[in-house]
Amino acid sequence: MPLADPAHPLAAVTHAAPYDYYRRLAAGPPLRFEASLDCWLATGAAGVCAVLEHPACRVRPPGLAVPLNLAGTPCGALFAELVRMNDGERHAVPKQVLARALGQVELARLQARTLRMGGERVPASAAQLNEALFELPLFAMADVLGFAPAQWPALAAWTRDFVACLSPLSNAEELAGAQEAAGALLHAFGCLLREADALPGSLLGSIVAQAQALGWHATGGLQANLAGLLSQTCEATAGLLGNAIVALRTQPGLYGQLRATPQLWPAMLGEVSRHDPAIHNTRRYTAEDVDIGGVRVAAGQTVIVVLASACHDASVQAEPGALQRAVALTPGFGHGRHACPGQSIAHAIAAACMQAWADGLEDMPLAWTYRPSLNARIPVFSAGAAS
Template identity: 50%
Template sequence: MNSEPHVPVDHILAASSHRDPYAYYAALVAGPALVFDAPRKLWIASSAASVKAVLGNAACHVRPPAEPVPAAIMGSASGEVFGHLVRMNEGVRHDVPKLALQRFLAGVDLRHVQARTEALAATQAGQGPLRGAALSRWMFEVPVMAVADMLGFADAELPQVARWMADFVACLSPVSTPAQLTASAEAASALLARFAELVRDASAHPGSALARLQHEAIQVGWHDANALLANAVGLLSQTYEATAGLIGNSIIALATQPGLLEAMSREPGQLLQMVNEVSRFDPSIHNTRRFVAEATQVAGVSLQTGDVVLLVLAAAGRDPLCNVRPDAFLLDRPDRDVPGFGRGPHQCPGQALACQIAAAAIKSLLASGRLQAVSSFSWQYRPSMNARIPVFVD
């Protein structure tokens, strides 16, 4: 298992990939509601109350008003997708499409998704042991394949969709290389073209997922065909890293929480409960940002236009005012509050789907016996300023 010696967290943007950032987060939660980090030029909100206040403040936007699309991808196919994403917009460009996506995701047959995910997970695992780099690839591929399958891609296409998505998400990093940005744009173009074909085919299959998404879009008055295609790509991109991290962090919980592997092997029906607790205890997304579009106040602190607020969602989930006994891993936790999926207008509508996919993937590994030696697994964390995604090593 991971045996890296303890070293302190250097700064807030290094915390998500630190071996154990939770004592650092606890100190933030115990301090002022908002703290200004001068070297990084941002405010930090870490308590459940301050995070909730920022997420509910209409003056705090998901993108800088002057840069709705990152400059590095402006004018590319990646930028086209990004600019249409519901989660990256405000007002009508957010509210109406989000309602369609909420209704669509609420109608997903989670039992069917569970069964398909288990089958895909078993196929992708292949034969023999699964650990190290192979396990890391598996945890990225399975969730994106599960969602692509749900959206109508044929089995033979799923590996290519996973490759496209691996290339596409590179554009979301502020340190992407020119080669990665080019590959991302090519992947975005391919995904948009394939989704356009699937949407056209959906009219002949009224019960298909994309037909239902089109129906919900029409019902709420969302008539932007390009935006619908972009948000179909967005469903895959959100799955690729966030759900991979949820699967990986669930495997780590099985390796480190006393008695958990035995309990889940004995009662796999509790795996969804376990994943829900992992999403609070050690979430895959540790922070997100908000950009102040006009002067406002949060927790008695005056914020000015142009200010940036970093919301430490993982710290809020460990706030004792948010969850009692926050540092205990409890399967049957009453009134579990999971800030990692957001709150307010931009709360993630895919929480149930992500947790179901993660639970099904873990169930497949447990059933195959590949996690019996999980306590001997080794891992590091992928360098990231906001995501906590383990990388298993040989």
């Protein structure tokens, strides 16, 4: 019997088979009110792009820079500085600094180092795999930033604890852990920044150089956004890796093809990012009345931007001629002024991990469900049927 549709886009994130539902959303009106969630939905490429490009659609509700439960805490202080959580002047220069420095990372070197790291840590069970999905990308980012290997496990653990403060599903214990982790991450980056001169060629060195060149002098903001690079990597790249493993399990012949032609790994990860993306939605808040395609949304409203429906929008993602289309849309990484500056890095890390692990995982019996989340699709593996 076919599965029932998810009740709404937040339930679709962890649904076993949500993509027919997303395709139908994409075929409907680009902007509609969803009464069950008491908010607006932006769907399909047109709706997603229009909202993400609109200057009055902001990443935070007006007058609420930090969520109430984080106000006055270490997590709140870190959150308030993140480029991801700011618009206008507080966003533009820091974003430029990060994007330029991330754009200078040597991807071939990153991939080679991650391949070696992954080869030394091939998961031998479903439980180890669930840990490795999070750890390896964070180790790779810690390495490229300039941290020594002995520091990677603590940084990965703090990052995983910190991101709990970003989810409305976290409990009081997880929030308390996030506060400690925020302090530890800021301290670790403070120490590394003091050593930055000794780290020529590191991503941190290059961020410091770009910050000086572009006049971004706020040390607190810099430290917070360095920690932000780890937190942005954490769940999204774990999701990409997990969904790539699901693709290998569910698409017969795919692994044979990749084994014969390993150069195809990056393209495979790119396709997973579109077909079964890690991040399914994001949010915007209207700072003033907004008119999009003749639909009026009043100031103070929440819009859920359903990125995954744009990934499955037949009007822009159809196979024929896709490469020649004017709009090269990768909705799973956002769009417009807040679009992800880490896409190539995420793909390089994930491609290397998959290449390092694929042989070891091939005969491992695996079943999966999804971690509870309102926006990130991350498989949780258990010992199950071999593929």
